[in-house]
Amino acid sequence: MSSSNSQVITCKAVVCWGEGEPLKVEDIEVEPPKSDEVRVKMLYASICHTDLLCSKAFPLPLFPRVLGHEGVGVVESVGEEVKEVKEGDVVIPTYIGECKECENCTSGVSNLCLKYPLIINGLMLDGSSRMSIRGQNLYHLFTCSTWSEYMVINAYYVLKLDPSIANFSHASFLSCGFSTGFGAAWKEFNVENGSSVAVVNGARMQGAAKIIGVDKNKWKKEKGEVFGMTDFINPSESDKSVSELIKEITNGMGVDCSFECTGVATLANEALESTKLGKGKAVIIGASNDGSMPIGVLSLLLGRSLKGSIFGGLKTKSDLPIILDKYKNKEFQLDELLTHEVQMEDINKAIELLKEPDCVKVLIKI
Ligand SMILES: [Zn+2]
Numbered sequence: 001m002s003s004s005n006s007q008v009i010t011c012k013a014v015v016c017w018g019e020g021e022p023l024k025v026e027d028i029e030v031e032p033p034k035s036d037e038v039r040v041k042m043l044y045a046s047i048c049h050t051d052l053l054c055s056k057a058f059p060l061p062l063f064p065r066v067l068g069h070e071g072v073g074v075v076e077s078v079g080e081e082v083k084e085v086k087e088g089d090v091v092i093p094t095y096i097g098e099c100k101e102c103e104n105c106t107s108g109v110s111n112l113c114l115k116y117p118l119i120i121n122g123l124m125l126d127g128s129s130r131m132s133i134r135g136q137n138l139y140h141l142f143t144c145s146t147w148s149e150y151m152v153i154n155a156y157y158v159l160k161l162d163p164s165i166a167n168f169s170h171a172s173f174l175s176c177g178f179s180t181g182f183g184a185a186w187k188e189f190n191v192e193n194g195s196s197v198a199v200v201n202g203a204r205m206q207g208a209a210k211i212i213g214v215d216k217n218k219w220k221k222e223k224g225e226v227f228g229m230t231d232f233i234n235p236s237e238s239d240k241s242v243s244e245l246i247k248e249i250t251n252g253m254g255v256d257c258s259f260e261c262t263g264v265a266t267l268a269n270e271a272l273e274s275t276k277l278g279k280g281k282a283v284i285i286g287a288s289n290d291g292s293m294p295i296g297v298l299s300l301l302l303g304r305s306l307k308g309s310i311f312g313g314l315k316t317k318s319d320l321p322i323i324l325d326k327y328k329n330k331e332f333q334l335d336e337l338l339t340h341e342v343q344m345e346d347i348n349k350a351i352e353l354l355k356e357p358d359c360v361k362v363l364i365k366i
């Protein structure tokens, strides 16, 4: 398959010029894909907490940079070695790949492929950028920069959507947000009938007998219930700690597993402490600017375990298609997560919207 378009494309993209600076929609240049890459015309993108962290120099101060890692788009052109997708395919980008051959891929315990890893240096696998502005190279965000009319991504990091799906827009949430939560319950803690789960700051789980959502935003209660939440704790309505409140509604036992979505040290400790003595597990699934976190040693000594997870432990070729099938068969209601829709030009307004109490997911029309 050869590339139909080997020209540089000038298009609009959201550029972050520095830590804390307002985002700007600017004309940028996007190069054609190299041999194992594809160029994608983005249709929709969405905002994840990690985009905002990256605009604040997390984990590295890489500027200027095109943000965004959730999205859905159409393959515009492909490099000559690409076999996985062709022009016109509708795809979602993923920020980790799966080679199915490396030590981690074959281990059965990790989704962090060593050949197609999570890339944090803002460049493509070959160490260069495909985006520039007025002659200056732009950094990508992970393998993708979805807040752009066009982006180039390695073909191993895209997944084709079934063309029979009627409405593609919500598929954007599958690139990170929804899949991370769904995957964490499925892969990181095999939620079984009768088990109890707490989700701190992110009501997006399903599958257990008792699912406790924890959030200061009381509006999340309603959204969480759509996704199977059975109990809700609003920590700002009590003087007690989150772990005390969770133990109160689990007969003093705590939960089998807790998922912590913010990466904030105090909440991570509460998530750990809220799990069962001797066997509870806390999984950190979100990042924060806390570079390190002190952890209660006693909590750990008492048989609990703490681990972190990227993309909910999902393997992008083996597991994500199963979620795509569930999405196609309407087994979960992704549209329930969508609360706001904006044009790309209004990106700064979109970021303000995230502070609104009723905001869950913002869809960006590219
Ligand atoms: Zn691998």
Ligand SMILES: [Zn+2]
Binding pocket: 048, 049, 050, 051, 069, 176, 177
């Ligand atoms: Zn994300």
